[in-house]
Amino acid sequence: MISLPSRDFLDTPIEEFIISSEKVAHVQIGNSAEHALLVLTKTGYSAIPVLDPKYRFRGLINAQRITDAILGLDHIEYERLPDIKVDDIMEKNLPLIHINERFQRALDLLIDQNFLCVVDDDDQFMGILTRRVILKQLKKQIYQLKK
Ligand code: AMP
Numbered sequence: 001m002i003s004l005p006s007r008d009f010l011d012t013p014i015e016e017f018i019i020s021s022e023k024v025a026h027v028q029i030g031n032s033a034e035h036a037l038l039v040l041t042k043t044g045y046s047a048i049p050v051l052d053p054k055y056r057f058r059g060l061i062n063a064q065r066i067t068d069a070i071l072g073l074d075h076i077e078y079e080r081l082p083d084i085k086v087d088d089i090m091e092k093n094l095p096l097i098h099i100n101e102r103f104q105r106a107l108d109l110l111i112d113q114n115f116l117c118v119v120d121d122d123d124q125f126m127g128i129l130t131r132r133v134i135l136k137q138l139k140k141q142i143y144q145l146k147k
Helices: 033-043 063-069 078-083 103-109 131-146
Strands: 047-051 057-062 096-098 115-119 125-130
Touching: 033 047, 033 057, 033 063, 033 078, 047 125, 057 063, 057 115, 096 103, 103 131, 125 131
Parallel strands: 096 115
Antiparallel strands: 047 057, 115 125
């Protein structure tokens, strides 16, 4: 049987676990779907944030959304990629997490998301929190409890 992680651990601020914004690949509002696909392909990431010029979080873009936007009746219309803006096809309805939140909240949200975008009070993009990082911390905690 696995013992539950301690309350202190669940109350840990997420700030220390995030990948900070300057290390996160992103695209900007107004960028083309072609540019976004290039960044996604080059980095190998499944999805990346879309930010505005003031570095505020606006949405997420992934390859599936881009492909869907250029899906014709019987072929994929790649020639349309430069004319499509990421703003028109990005995902906007996602849970965000505030920089001052605690581990427990992140754990709840990361059940359904591979990673979370972290924002401050002004929606400024602070970075991301990945399921991988949180699982690593959880594993560490569980192994410590076993000792
Ligand atoms: P990982 O846990 O490293 O597999 O990352 C999961 C997902 O988080 C990736 O597929 C990306 O969508 C996103 N991600 C992780 N690190 C970065 C990064 N440095 N820049 C942009 N997105 C990232």
